[in-house]
Amino acid sequence: MIDLIYQSSTLPPAHSGDFTFLSLFLMADWVVKSVMIGLALASIWSWVVAIDKGFMFYMLKKRATDFEDTFWSGRTLDELSTALGSDTRDPMARVFAAAMREYNESRSSGTARPEATHGRIDAVMNLVINRELAKAERGMIVLATIASISVFIGLFGTVWGIMNAFRAIAATQNTNLAVVAPGIAEALFATALGLIAAIPAKIFYDKYSSDIDKYGGRLEGYADELSAILSRKLNKGG
Numbered sequence: 017m018i019d020l021i022y023q024s025s026t027l028p029p030a031h032s033g034d035f036t037f038l039s040l041f042l043m044a045d046w047v048v049k050s051v052m053i054g055l056a057l058a059s060i061w062s063w064v065v066a067i068d069k070g071f072m073f074y075m076l077k078k079r080a081t082d083f084e085d086t087f088w089s090g091r092t093l094d095e096l097s098t099a100l101g102s103d104t105r106d107p108m109a110r111v112f113a114a115a116m117r118e119y120n121e122s123r124s125s126g127t128a129r130p131e132a133t134h135g136r137i138d139a140v141m142n143l144v145i146n147r148e149l150a151k152a153e154r155g156m157i158v159l160a161t162i163a164s165i166s167v168f169i170g171l172f173g174t175v176w177g178i179m180n181a182f183r184a185i186a187a188t189q190n191t192n193l194a195v196v197a198p199g200i201a202e203a204l205f206a207t208a209l210g211l212i213a214a215i216p217a218k219i220f221y222d223k224y225s226s227d228i229d230k231y232g233g234r235l236e237g238y239a240d241e242l243s244a245i246l247s248r249k250l251n252k253g254g
Contacts, residue, residue, distance in 0.1 A: 043201075043202060045176075045180060047173075047176050048173050048176050048177055048180070048202050048203075048206055051169055051170070051172060051173035051176070051206050051209075052173065052205070052206060052209055054169060055166055055169060055170060055173075055206070055209040055210055055212070055213045056209065056213075058162045058166055058169075058213045058217075059162075059166075059209075059212055059213040059216070059217075061158065061162065062158065062159055062162045062163075062213065062216060062217040062220065063216065065155040065158050065159055065220075066159065066216070066217075066220040066224075068155065069155055069156075069220075069224050072152070073152075073224070073227050073231070076106075076107065076152070076231060077231070079105065079106035079108070079109075080106060080107075080108050080231075080234060082106075083106050083108045083109050083112075084108070084238070086099075087112070087238075093116060093245070093246075093249075096112070097112075097113070097116045097120075100112070100113060107144070107145075107148035107151075107235060108234075108235060108238055110144050110148065111141050111144050111145060111148075111235060111238065111239055111242070112242060114140045114141060114143075114144045115137050115140060115141050115239075115242055115243070115246060117140075118133070118136055118137050118140045119133070119137055119246050119249075119250075122136070122137075130247075130250035130251055133250055134243070134246070134247050134250055137243060137246055138239075138243055141239040141242070141243065142239070145232070145235045145236060145239060148235065149228065149231075149232050149235070152228050152231065152232075153228060156221065156224060156225065156228075159217045159218075159220050159221040159224070160217075160221050162213055162214065162217040163214050163217035163218035163221055164214075166210045166211075166213035166214035166217065167210045167211065167214045168210075169210055170206050170207050170208075170209055170210015170211065170213075170214075171207065171210065172206075173202075173203065173206025173207070173209075173210070174203040174204070174206050174207045174210075175203070176203070176206075177200065177201075177202040177203025177204075177205075177206055178200065178203045180202070180203075181200050181203070
């Protein structure tokens with residue numbers, strides 16, 4: 017089976033002295049070409065995800081700062097809730113809206129105990145926070161996968177390229193550098209592409225994982241502050 021695959025592969029031209037990236041790609045057989053194309057697409061995909069998440073985190077931080085400025089501007093919670101209306105584009109605003117909705121429903125019923133109401137408000141806010149963090153984590157599995165497997169895919173292309181170099185030696189009965197250079201060059205090119213795909217993906221994954229943790233802490237800190245404010249209002253009877 018392996019012999020059939022070898023026979024279907026085209027030996028790299030021994031006379032070629034052009035080692036530009038395009039030439040290395042064109043000289044490679046179909047297996048190494050497939051590896052190169054896959055790694056190039058993976059690299060592009062990781063950059064698309066990284067740019068999208070960079071813009072997303074920029075907007076999240078900006079909107080959170082704007083909302084916090086509004087929240088601590090001195091207006092009452094009812095005034096803030098009325099002013100906010102249906103404008104809940106920011107996750108922090110959605111946490112506030114969910115907490116106020118539960119608070120107002122419990123206050124209007126007039127039958128719930130403050131402790132039970134406070135527990136429901138905390139549960140609602142935690143549910144919203146978990147949902148928002150799950151949204152922020154979308155695409156992270158792509159970065160993690162590319163970072164972890166690209167090197168191994170590149171290594172496979174490297175091994176295959178070196179095998180092509182030995183096949184060229186066997187076919188020509190010549191160990192001249194011109195014979196083995198094309199196979200070695202395409203092998204090293206596959207390695208380089210694997211690193212080019214894996215390293216940025218790993219950097220982006222680590223950075224955005226840290227950003228998610230920091231943003232999650234910011235949401236949880238705000239929820240704790242809002243919970244304390246609503247708890248005091250409940251203990252005072254509204």
